[in-house]
Amino acid sequence: MLIPCPYCGPRDVSEFTYQGDANRPRPDPLSTDRQAWDGYVYDRLNTAGDHREYWQHSGGCRAHLVVVRSTLTHAIVSAGFARDEAAAKPKKTRRKAGAKP
Protein backbone atom coordinates (compact mmCIF):
# COMPACT_ATOMS: atom_id res chain seq x y z
CA MET A 1 0.00 0.00 0.00
CA LEU A 2 1.36 3.42 -0.99
CA ILE A 3 0.09 6.57 0.68
CA PRO A 4 0.50 9.76 -1.39
CA CYS A 5 1.86 12.23 1.16
CA PRO A 6 1.04 15.72 -0.17
CA TYR A 7 4.54 16.86 0.86
CA CYS A 8 6.75 13.84 0.08
CA GLY A 9 4.80 12.04 -2.64
CA PRO A 10 3.80 8.37 -2.65
CA ARG A 11 5.54 6.44 0.13
CA ASP A 12 5.29 2.92 1.51
CA VAL A 13 2.70 2.38 4.26
CA SER A 14 5.47 1.27 6.63
CA GLU A 15 6.63 4.91 6.86
CA PHE A 16 3.26 5.91 8.32
CA THR A 17 1.56 5.53 11.69
CA TYR A 18 -2.17 4.94 11.74
CA GLN A 19 -4.00 7.21 14.12
CA GLY A 20 -7.50 5.96 13.63
CA ASP A 21 -10.92 6.98 12.56
CA ALA A 22 -11.35 10.64 11.58
CA ASN A 23 -15.15 10.49 11.76
CA ARG A 24 -15.33 10.97 15.49
CA PRO A 25 -16.40 14.44 16.48
CA ARG A 26 -14.37 15.37 19.54
CA PRO A 27 -16.59 17.08 22.09
CA ASP A 28 -15.70 20.54 23.30
CA PRO A 29 -13.00 20.02 25.96
CA LEU A 30 -15.15 21.95 28.43
CA SER A 31 -18.18 19.79 27.81
CA THR A 32 -19.37 17.48 30.57
CA ASP A 33 -21.84 15.75 28.26
CA ARG A 34 -21.15 12.16 29.25
CA GLN A 35 -22.88 10.63 26.28
CA ALA A 36 -20.86 12.74 23.87
CA TRP A 37 -17.58 11.68 25.50
CA ASP A 38 -18.65 8.02 25.65
CA GLY A 39 -19.46 8.14 21.97
CA TYR A 40 -16.15 9.81 21.13
CA VAL A 41 -14.05 7.32 23.09
CA TYR A 42 -15.85 4.05 22.37
CA ASP A 43 -18.23 4.16 19.43
CA ARG A 44 -17.13 3.73 15.84
CA LEU A 45 -18.86 3.80 12.45
CA ASN A 46 -16.61 0.94 11.32
CA THR A 47 -17.24 1.80 7.68
CA ALA A 48 -17.05 -0.83 4.95
CA GLY A 49 -16.02 1.38 2.02
CA ASP A 50 -14.42 4.81 1.85
CA HIS A 51 -13.13 5.67 5.31
CA ARG A 52 -11.78 9.00 6.57
CA GLU A 53 -8.79 8.37 8.80
CA TYR A 54 -5.74 10.02 10.33
CA TRP A 55 -2.21 8.93 9.45
CA GLN A 56 1.07 10.51 10.45
CA HIS A 57 4.01 10.39 8.05
CA SER A 58 6.15 9.55 11.06
CA GLY A 59 9.01 8.09 9.03
CA GLY A 60 9.05 11.08 6.68
CA CYS A 61 7.99 14.71 6.95
CA ARG A 62 6.02 13.92 10.16
CA ALA A 63 2.92 15.72 8.92
CA HIS A 64 -0.48 14.59 10.12
CA LEU A 65 -2.74 13.61 7.24
CA VAL A 66 -6.39 12.95 6.61
CA VAL A 67 -6.58 10.02 4.22
CA VAL A 68 -9.68 8.62 2.58
CA ARG A 69 -9.10 4.93 1.93
CA SER A 70 -11.39 2.09 0.95
CA THR A 71 -11.48 -0.48 3.74
CA LEU A 72 -12.70 -3.01 1.15
CA THR A 73 -9.81 -2.72 -1.32
CA HIS A 74 -7.09 -0.64 0.44
CA ALA A 75 -7.34 1.84 -2.48
CA ILE A 76 -6.47 5.42 -1.45
CA VAL A 77 -9.03 7.96 -2.61
CA SER A 78 -7.36 11.12 -1.30
CA ALA A 79 -4.75 12.38 1.14
CA GLY A 80 -4.43 15.92 2.51
CA PHE A 81 -2.88 17.75 5.45
CA ALA A 82 -4.95 17.49 8.63
CA ARG A 83 -4.05 21.13 9.41
CA ASP A 84 -5.80 22.33 6.25
CA GLU A 85 -9.01 20.66 7.37
CA ALA A 86 -8.67 22.04 10.87
CA ALA A 87 -8.13 25.54 9.49
CA ALA A 88 -11.21 25.25 7.29
CA LYS A 89 -13.42 24.39 10.27
CA PRO A 90 -15.24 27.24 12.03
CA LYS A 91 -13.32 28.12 15.21
CA LYS A 92 -14.95 27.07 18.47
CA THR A 93 -15.47 29.92 20.92
CA ARG A 94 -12.55 29.69 23.30
CA ARG A 95 -12.92 30.19 27.00
CA LYS A 96 -11.26 33.44 28.02
CA ALA A 97 -8.68 33.24 30.79
CA GLY A 98 -10.38 33.80 34.13
CA ALA A 99 -13.88 33.28 32.75
CA LYS A 100 -16.21 30.97 34.65
CA PRO A 101 -16.47 27.50 33.13
Place this chain on the structure above:
Amino acid sequence: MAEYSALALLKNALTGNRDWKPAWRKPEPKPEYDVVVVGGGGHGLATAYYLAREHGITNVAVVEKGWLGSGNVGRNTTIVRSNYMLPANVRFYEHSMKLWENLSHELNYNVMFSQRGILNLAHTPSQADDFIRRGNAMLHDGADAVWLTPAEIAKKVPGLDVSAKARFPIVGGLLQPRAGTARHDAVAWGYARGADRLGVDILENCEVTGFLREGERVTGVATARGEIRAKKVAIAVAGSTGRVMKLAGIDRLPIESHVLQAFVSESLKPVIDTVVTFGAGHLYVSQSDKGGLVFGGDIDGYNSYAQRGNLPVVEEVMSEMASLFPGLAPVRLLRSWGGIMDMSMDGSPIITTGPLPGMFLNSGWCYGGFKATPASGWCFAWTIAKDAPHPLNAAFTLDRFHRGAVIDEKGQGATPRLH
Protein backbone atom coordinates in the same frame (compact mmCIF):
# COMPACT_ATOMS: atom_id res chain seq x y z
CA MET B 1 -23.90 -46.72 19.00
CA ALA B 2 -21.94 -43.62 18.17
CA GLU B 3 -22.13 -42.68 14.50
CA TYR B 4 -18.35 -42.60 14.25
CA SER B 5 -16.67 -45.58 15.91
CA ALA B 6 -14.05 -48.21 15.10
CA LEU B 7 -16.82 -50.65 14.27
CA ALA B 8 -18.60 -48.15 11.99
CA LEU B 9 -15.30 -47.44 10.22
CA LEU B 10 -14.70 -51.11 9.63
CA LYS B 11 -18.26 -51.76 8.45
CA ASN B 12 -18.19 -48.86 6.02
CA ALA B 13 -14.76 -49.78 4.78
CA LEU B 14 -16.08 -53.21 3.86
CA THR B 15 -19.16 -51.80 2.12
CA GLY B 16 -17.36 -49.18 0.03
CA ASN B 17 -18.19 -46.21 2.29
CA ARG B 18 -21.65 -45.97 0.75
CA ASP B 19 -23.66 -45.77 3.97
CA TRP B 20 -22.27 -42.68 5.69
CA LYS B 21 -24.95 -40.07 6.29
CA PRO B 22 -24.18 -36.47 5.30
CA ALA B 23 -22.80 -34.62 8.33
CA TRP B 24 -25.69 -32.18 8.16
CA ARG B 25 -28.91 -31.96 6.12
CA LYS B 26 -29.59 -29.21 3.57
CA PRO B 27 -33.15 -28.28 4.55
CA GLU B 28 -35.36 -25.60 3.06
CA PRO B 29 -35.91 -22.63 5.41
CA LYS B 30 -39.07 -22.81 7.52
CA PRO B 31 -41.15 -19.63 7.72
CA GLU B 32 -40.53 -19.28 11.46
CA TYR B 33 -38.16 -20.51 14.19
CA ASP B 34 -37.83 -19.97 17.93
CA VAL B 35 -34.27 -18.77 17.41
CA VAL B 36 -32.43 -17.73 14.26
CA VAL B 37 -28.65 -17.60 14.67
CA VAL B 38 -26.99 -15.38 12.07
CA GLY B 39 -23.49 -16.64 11.15
CA GLY B 40 -22.44 -20.24 10.56
CA GLY B 41 -18.98 -19.85 12.03
CA GLY B 42 -17.71 -21.67 15.09
CA HIS B 43 -19.56 -19.45 17.53
CA GLY B 44 -22.92 -19.53 15.73
CA LEU B 45 -22.82 -23.31 15.33
CA ALA B 46 -21.75 -23.89 18.94
CA THR B 47 -24.56 -21.59 20.07
CA ALA B 48 -27.15 -23.60 18.12
CA TYR B 49 -25.72 -26.85 19.45
CA TYR B 50 -25.88 -25.74 23.11
CA LEU B 51 -29.35 -24.17 22.64
CA ALA B 52 -30.60 -27.61 21.61
CA ARG B 53 -28.47 -29.69 23.90
CA GLU B 54 -28.48 -27.65 27.14
CA HIS B 55 -31.80 -25.83 26.88
CA GLY B 56 -33.99 -28.11 24.77
CA ILE B 57 -34.57 -25.33 22.21
CA THR B 58 -34.41 -27.25 18.95
CA ASN B 59 -36.58 -25.15 16.63
CA VAL B 60 -33.47 -23.24 15.59
CA ALA B 61 -31.92 -22.19 12.29
CA VAL B 62 -28.32 -21.15 11.64
CA VAL B 63 -28.18 -18.89 8.58
CA GLU B 64 -24.82 -18.57 6.84
CA LYS B 65 -24.12 -16.35 3.85
CA GLY B 66 -21.49 -18.67 2.33
CA TRP B 67 -20.63 -22.21 3.23
CA LEU B 68 -20.00 -23.48 6.75
CA GLY B 69 -16.57 -22.57 8.00
CA SER B 70 -15.86 -20.00 5.30
CA GLY B 71 -15.20 -17.33 7.92
CA ASN B 72 -12.58 -17.04 10.63
CA VAL B 73 -13.24 -20.45 12.09
CA GLY B 74 -11.57 -21.92 9.01
CA ARG B 75 -8.70 -19.45 8.72
CA ASN B 76 -7.19 -19.09 12.17
CA THR B 77 -3.92 -20.42 13.57
CA THR B 78 -5.83 -22.88 15.79
CA ILE B 79 -4.29 -21.91 19.13
CA VAL B 80 -6.34 -22.75 22.23
CA ARG B 81 -5.26 -21.41 25.64
CA SER B 82 -6.60 -19.83 28.81
CA ASN B 83 -3.54 -17.85 29.90
CA TYR B 84 -5.32 -14.59 30.65
CA MET B 85 -4.91 -12.48 33.77
CA LEU B 86 -8.10 -10.57 34.56
CA PRO B 87 -10.51 -12.77 36.56
CA ALA B 88 -13.47 -12.40 34.15
CA ASN B 89 -11.24 -13.53 31.30
CA VAL B 90 -9.42 -16.42 33.02
CA ARG B 91 -12.70 -17.90 34.27
CA PHE B 92 -14.38 -17.63 30.88
CA TYR B 93 -11.45 -19.04 28.88
CA GLU B 94 -10.81 -21.76 31.46
CA HIS B 95 -14.46 -22.82 31.12
CA SER B 96 -13.77 -23.01 27.40
CA MET B 97 -10.65 -25.11 28.04
CA LYS B 98 -12.68 -27.60 30.09
CA LEU B 99 -15.21 -27.88 27.26
CA TRP B 100 -12.35 -28.39 24.76
CA GLU B 101 -10.95 -31.20 26.86
CA ASN B 102 -14.12 -33.23 26.39
CA LEU B 103 -15.24 -31.89 23.00
CA SER B 104 -14.26 -34.75 20.66
CA HIS B 105 -15.91 -37.18 23.03
CA GLU B 106 -19.05 -35.10 23.53
CA LEU B 107 -19.53 -34.40 19.81
CA ASN B 108 -18.39 -37.88 18.76
CA TYR B 109 -16.25 -35.98 16.27
CA ASN B 110 -12.47 -35.84 16.33
CA VAL B 111 -11.60 -32.14 16.60
CA MET B 112 -7.94 -33.17 17.01
CA PHE B 113 -7.54 -31.17 20.21
CA SER B 114 -3.90 -31.49 21.04
CA GLN B 115 -2.67 -30.26 24.43
CA ARG B 116 0.87 -29.63 23.26
CA GLY B 117 1.27 -26.61 25.54
CA ILE B 118 1.92 -22.97 24.81
CA LEU B 119 5.16 -21.26 25.78
CA ASN B 120 5.30 -17.44 26.06
CA LEU B 121 8.93 -16.31 25.90
CA ALA B 122 10.14 -13.48 28.13
CA HIS B 123 13.10 -11.36 27.04
CA THR B 124 13.62 -8.93 29.93
CA PRO B 125 13.52 -9.34 33.71
CA SER B 126 10.48 -7.07 33.96
CA GLN B 127 8.66 -9.10 31.34
CA ALA B 128 9.54 -12.22 33.32
CA ASP B 129 8.04 -10.65 36.47
CA ASP B 130 4.93 -9.76 34.50
CA PHE B 131 4.54 -13.30 33.12
CA ILE B 132 5.09 -14.87 36.54
CA ARG B 133 2.39 -12.60 37.93
CA ARG B 134 0.10 -13.73 35.12
CA GLY B 135 0.94 -17.36 35.92
CA ASN B 136 -0.01 -16.81 39.55
CA ALA B 137 -3.30 -15.17 38.54
CA MET B 138 -4.02 -18.17 36.32
CA LEU B 139 -3.30 -20.61 39.14
CA HIS B 140 -5.60 -18.63 41.45
CA ASP B 141 -8.46 -18.92 38.99
CA GLY B 142 -8.03 -22.64 38.38
CA ALA B 143 -5.94 -22.65 35.17
CA ASP B 144 -2.45 -24.16 34.93
CA ALA B 145 0.92 -22.45 34.51
CA VAL B 146 4.61 -23.34 34.90
CA TRP B 147 7.68 -21.09 34.77
CA LEU B 148 10.55 -22.44 32.66
CA THR B 149 14.20 -21.40 32.81
CA PRO B 150 16.22 -20.91 29.60
CA ALA B 151 17.87 -24.32 30.11
CA GLU B 152 14.45 -25.98 30.40
CA ILE B 153 13.26 -24.07 27.34
CA ALA B 154 16.28 -25.20 25.31
CA LYS B 155 15.39 -28.79 26.13
CA LYS B 156 11.72 -28.35 25.34
CA VAL B 157 12.16 -26.46 22.08
CA PRO B 158 15.36 -27.47 20.30
CA GLY B 159 16.11 -25.08 17.46
CA LEU B 160 15.16 -22.01 19.44
CA ASP B 161 18.02 -19.54 19.76
CA VAL B 162 18.45 -19.31 23.56
CA SER B 163 22.01 -18.00 23.31
CA ALA B 164 23.04 -14.68 24.84
CA LYS B 165 23.89 -13.38 21.36
CA ALA B 166 20.25 -13.47 20.24
CA ARG B 167 18.89 -10.04 19.36
CA PHE B 168 16.37 -10.47 22.20
CA PRO B 169 17.90 -13.03 24.58
CA ILE B 170 15.42 -15.34 26.31
CA VAL B 171 15.33 -15.03 30.10
CA GLY B 172 12.56 -17.57 30.69
CA GLY B 173 9.07 -18.47 29.63
CA LEU B 174 5.57 -19.10 30.92
CA LEU B 175 4.21 -22.47 29.86
CA GLN B 176 0.56 -23.44 29.97
CA PRO B 177 0.83 -27.22 29.56
CA ARG B 178 -2.92 -27.79 28.97
CA ALA B 179 -3.08 -25.29 26.11
CA GLY B 180 -2.59 -26.41 22.52
CA THR B 181 -4.23 -26.54 19.12
CA ALA B 182 -7.33 -28.04 17.49
CA ARG B 183 -8.36 -28.78 13.91
CA HIS B 184 -10.37 -25.63 13.17
CA ASP B 185 -12.58 -26.96 10.34
CA ALA B 186 -13.43 -30.05 12.38
CA VAL B 187 -14.71 -27.82 15.18
CA ALA B 188 -17.21 -26.22 12.80
CA TRP B 189 -18.18 -29.54 11.23
CA GLY B 190 -18.48 -31.30 14.58
CA TYR B 191 -20.75 -28.64 16.04
CA ALA B 192 -22.75 -28.52 12.80
CA ARG B 193 -23.34 -32.24 12.85
CA GLY B 194 -24.17 -32.20 16.57
CA ALA B 195 -26.68 -29.38 16.11
CA ASP B 196 -28.19 -30.97 13.00
CA ARG B 197 -28.77 -34.28 14.76
CA LEU B 198 -30.63 -32.40 17.52
CA GLY B 199 -32.98 -30.85 14.94
CA VAL B 200 -31.28 -27.54 14.11
CA ASP B 201 -31.64 -26.41 10.47
CA ILE B 202 -28.38 -25.24 8.94
CA LEU B 203 -29.10 -22.93 6.02
CA GLU B 204 -26.10 -22.21 3.84
CA ASN B 205 -25.93 -19.64 1.01
CA CYS B 206 -28.47 -17.68 3.01
CA GLU B 207 -27.09 -14.17 3.52
CA VAL B 208 -29.00 -11.92 5.90
CA THR B 209 -29.84 -8.75 3.97
CA GLY B 210 -32.11 -7.04 6.48
CA PHE B 211 -34.08 -7.40 9.68
CA LEU B 212 -37.82 -7.75 10.18
CA ARG B 213 -39.04 -5.27 12.75
CA GLU B 214 -42.17 -4.49 14.69
CA GLY B 215 -41.41 -1.09 16.11
CA GLU B 216 -38.13 -1.42 18.03
CA ARG B 217 -38.46 -5.19 18.26
CA VAL B 218 -36.57 -7.50 15.92
CA THR B 219 -38.90 -10.24 14.71
CA GLY B 220 -36.87 -12.03 12.07
CA VAL B 221 -34.47 -11.69 9.17
CA ALA B 222 -34.71 -11.02 5.46
CA THR B 223 -32.38 -13.41 3.64
CA ALA B 224 -31.28 -14.40 0.17
CA ARG B 225 -33.67 -17.35 0.58
CA GLY B 226 -36.67 -15.34 1.76
CA GLU B 227 -37.94 -13.89 5.00
CA ILE B 228 -37.63 -15.94 8.16
CA ARG B 229 -39.49 -14.95 11.30
CA ALA B 230 -38.02 -15.67 14.71
CA LYS B 231 -38.90 -15.11 18.35
CA LYS B 232 -35.25 -14.35 18.97
CA VAL B 233 -32.48 -13.33 16.56
CA ALA B 234 -28.90 -14.00 17.66
CA ILE B 235 -25.96 -12.49 15.79
CA ALA B 236 -22.53 -14.14 15.68
CA VAL B 237 -20.87 -12.86 12.51
CA ALA B 238 -17.38 -12.00 13.84
CA GLY B 239 -15.63 -9.53 11.49
CA SER B 240 -18.92 -8.67 9.74
CA THR B 241 -20.57 -7.34 12.91
CA GLY B 242 -20.38 -3.71 11.78
CA ARG B 243 -22.01 -4.43 8.44
CA VAL B 244 -24.74 -6.73 9.76
CA MET B 245 -25.67 -4.46 12.66
CA LYS B 246 -26.03 -1.53 10.26
CA LEU B 247 -28.80 -3.52 8.57
CA ALA B 248 -30.61 -3.31 11.92
CA GLY B 249 -30.07 0.43 12.10
CA ILE B 250 -27.27 0.28 14.68
CA ASP B 251 -24.58 2.37 13.04
CA ARG B 252 -22.07 2.84 15.86
CA LEU B 253 -20.63 0.11 18.08
CA PRO B 254 -17.48 -0.24 20.22
CA ILE B 255 -15.94 -2.30 17.42
CA GLU B 256 -13.54 -1.85 14.49
CA SER B 257 -12.87 -4.46 11.80
CA HIS B 258 -9.19 -5.20 11.18
CA VAL B 259 -7.26 -7.73 9.10
CA LEU B 260 -5.01 -10.40 10.58
CA GLN B 261 -2.71 -12.43 8.37
CA ALA B 262 -1.45 -15.96 8.89
CA PHE B 263 1.13 -18.09 7.13
CA VAL B 264 1.94 -21.71 6.57
CA SER B 265 5.25 -23.17 5.40
CA GLU B 266 6.01 -26.22 3.33
CA SER B 267 5.76 -29.50 5.24
CA LEU B 268 8.66 -30.49 7.45
CA LYS B 269 9.44 -33.43 9.66
CA PRO B 270 8.46 -32.73 13.28
CA VAL B 271 10.53 -29.81 14.60
CA ILE B 272 8.27 -27.98 17.08
CA ASP B 273 5.89 -29.95 19.26
CA THR B 274 4.44 -27.07 21.24
CA VAL B 275 3.17 -23.55 20.52
CA VAL B 276 5.84 -20.86 20.94
CA THR B 277 5.18 -17.14 21.19
CA PHE B 278 7.84 -14.45 20.88
CA GLY B 279 7.34 -11.82 23.56
CA ALA B 280 9.67 -9.15 22.18
CA GLY B 281 7.64 -8.68 19.03
CA HIS B 282 4.58 -10.61 18.08
CA LEU B 283 4.89 -14.07 16.62
CA TYR B 284 3.26 -17.38 17.42
CA VAL B 285 4.21 -20.62 15.77
CA SER B 286 3.21 -24.25 15.93
CA GLN B 287 3.50 -27.19 13.59
CA SER B 288 0.38 -28.70 12.10
CA ASP B 289 -0.21 -32.42 11.97
CA LYS B 290 0.49 -32.24 8.23
CA GLY B 291 3.95 -30.83 9.00
CA GLY B 292 3.52 -27.20 7.96
CA LEU B 293 4.66 -24.48 10.32
CA VAL B 294 1.60 -22.35 11.05
CA PHE B 295 2.32 -18.85 12.22
CA GLY B 296 1.15 -15.30 12.47
CA GLY B 297 1.82 -12.00 14.17
CA ASP B 298 0.13 -8.67 14.69
CA ILE B 299 -2.86 -7.28 12.85
CA ASP B 300 -2.02 -4.92 9.98
CA GLY B 301 -3.13 -2.05 12.22
CA TYR B 302 -5.75 -0.09 10.30
CA ASN B 303 -9.45 -0.64 9.61
CA SER B 304 -10.00 -3.24 6.94
CA TYR B 305 -12.64 -5.49 5.44
CA ALA B 306 -10.33 -6.54 2.61
CA GLN B 307 -9.63 -10.09 3.81
CA ARG B 308 -6.07 -9.70 2.59
CA GLY B 309 -3.17 -7.90 4.16
CA ASN B 310 -0.14 -5.89 3.11
CA LEU B 311 3.53 -6.74 2.92
CA PRO B 312 5.10 -4.93 5.92
CA VAL B 313 3.52 -7.43 8.33
CA VAL B 314 4.73 -10.34 6.21
CA GLU B 315 8.27 -9.01 6.42
CA GLU B 316 8.05 -8.40 10.15
CA VAL B 317 6.67 -11.84 10.97
CA MET B 318 9.25 -13.57 8.78
CA SER B 319 12.14 -11.69 10.33
CA GLU B 320 10.93 -12.54 13.84
CA MET B 321 10.61 -16.18 12.85
CA ALA B 322 14.15 -16.21 11.47
CA SER B 323 15.60 -14.54 14.56
CA LEU B 324 13.90 -17.01 16.93
CA PHE B 325 14.66 -20.12 14.87
CA PRO B 326 17.74 -19.31 12.77
CA GLY B 327 17.87 -22.92 11.56
CA LEU B 328 14.42 -22.60 10.00
CA ALA B 329 15.25 -19.50 7.94
CA PRO B 330 15.61 -21.43 4.63
CA VAL B 331 12.14 -22.99 4.97
CA ARG B 332 9.79 -21.81 2.24
CA LEU B 333 6.42 -20.21 2.80
CA LEU B 334 3.56 -22.01 1.14
CA ARG B 335 0.55 -19.77 1.65
CA SER B 336 -0.63 -16.63 3.41
CA TRP B 337 -4.13 -15.35 3.94
CA GLY B 338 -6.08 -12.80 5.93
CA GLY B 339 -9.23 -12.76 8.02
CA ILE B 340 -11.31 -9.88 9.31
CA MET B 341 -11.66 -9.58 13.04
CA ASP B 342 -14.05 -7.58 15.14
CA MET B 343 -11.60 -5.72 17.39
CA SER B 344 -13.38 -4.39 20.48
CA MET B 345 -12.40 -1.23 22.33
CA ASP B 346 -10.96 -3.09 25.33
CA GLY B 347 -9.85 -6.27 23.59
CA SER B 348 -12.49 -8.40 25.35
CA PRO B 349 -15.58 -10.01 23.86
CA ILE B 350 -19.21 -8.96 23.91
CA ILE B 351 -21.87 -11.61 24.67
CA THR B 352 -24.99 -9.71 25.44
CA THR B 353 -28.74 -9.30 25.30
CA GLY B 354 -29.80 -6.52 22.92
CA PRO B 355 -28.94 -3.94 21.76
CA LEU B 356 -32.53 -4.10 20.39
CA PRO B 357 -35.41 -6.07 21.91
CA GLY B 358 -35.57 -9.55 20.40
CA MET B 359 -31.90 -9.38 19.47
CA PHE B 360 -28.76 -10.91 21.02
CA LEU B 361 -25.17 -10.07 20.10
CA ASN B 362 -21.98 -12.14 20.18
CA SER B 363 -18.97 -10.18 18.98
CA GLY B 364 -15.67 -8.50 19.77
CA TRP B 365 -13.51 -11.62 19.52
CA CYS B 366 -10.46 -9.77 18.30
CA TYR B 367 -7.85 -12.30 17.33
CA GLY B 368 -8.46 -14.74 20.13
CA GLY B 369 -11.92 -16.03 19.43
CA PHE B 370 -11.17 -19.55 18.21
CA LYS B 371 -10.18 -20.76 21.66
CA ALA B 372 -13.42 -19.27 22.95
CA THR B 373 -15.67 -21.19 20.54
CA PRO B 374 -17.10 -23.72 23.04
CA ALA B 375 -17.58 -21.26 25.93
CA SER B 376 -18.84 -18.55 23.63
CA GLY B 377 -21.56 -20.84 22.25
CA TRP B 378 -22.31 -22.19 25.71
CA CYS B 379 -22.69 -18.73 27.31
CA PHE B 380 -24.51 -17.23 24.32
CA ALA B 381 -27.03 -20.11 24.31
CA TRP B 382 -27.63 -19.53 28.02
CA THR B 383 -28.08 -15.78 27.45
CA ILE B 384 -30.56 -16.37 24.62
CA ALA B 385 -32.52 -19.08 26.45
CA LYS B 386 -32.80 -17.14 29.72
CA ASP B 387 -32.81 -13.56 28.40
CA ALA B 388 -29.96 -12.86 30.82
CA PRO B 389 -26.24 -13.65 30.93
CA HIS B 390 -24.68 -16.54 32.81
CA PRO B 391 -22.26 -15.42 35.58
CA LEU B 392 -19.39 -16.45 33.26
CA ASN B 393 -20.33 -13.83 30.65
CA ALA B 394 -22.04 -11.29 32.90
CA ALA B 395 -19.01 -9.00 32.60
CA PHE B 396 -19.05 -9.09 28.77
CA THR B 397 -22.06 -6.85 28.21
CA LEU B 398 -22.26 -4.16 25.56
CA ASP B 399 -22.91 -1.39 28.09
CA ARG B 400 -19.70 -2.05 30.05
CA PHE B 401 -17.92 0.63 28.02
CA HIS B 402 -20.41 3.25 29.05
CA ARG B 403 -20.45 2.08 32.66
CA GLY B 404 -16.66 2.35 32.88
CA ALA B 405 -16.38 -1.41 33.51
CA VAL B 406 -14.03 -2.25 30.63
CA ILE B 407 -12.01 -5.49 30.71
CA ASP B 408 -8.73 -4.24 29.33
CA GLU B 409 -6.38 -7.24 29.55
CA LYS B 410 -3.52 -5.39 27.85
CA GLY B 411 -4.06 -1.99 29.46
CA GLN B 412 -4.07 -0.26 26.06
CA GLY B 413 -7.21 1.84 26.42
CA ALA B 414 -9.80 2.35 23.73
CA THR B 415 -7.48 1.77 20.75
CA PRO B 416 -8.54 -1.47 19.07
CA ARG B 417 -5.47 -1.82 16.88
CA LEU B 418 -3.29 -2.11 20.00
CA HIS B 419 -5.17 -5.00 21.62
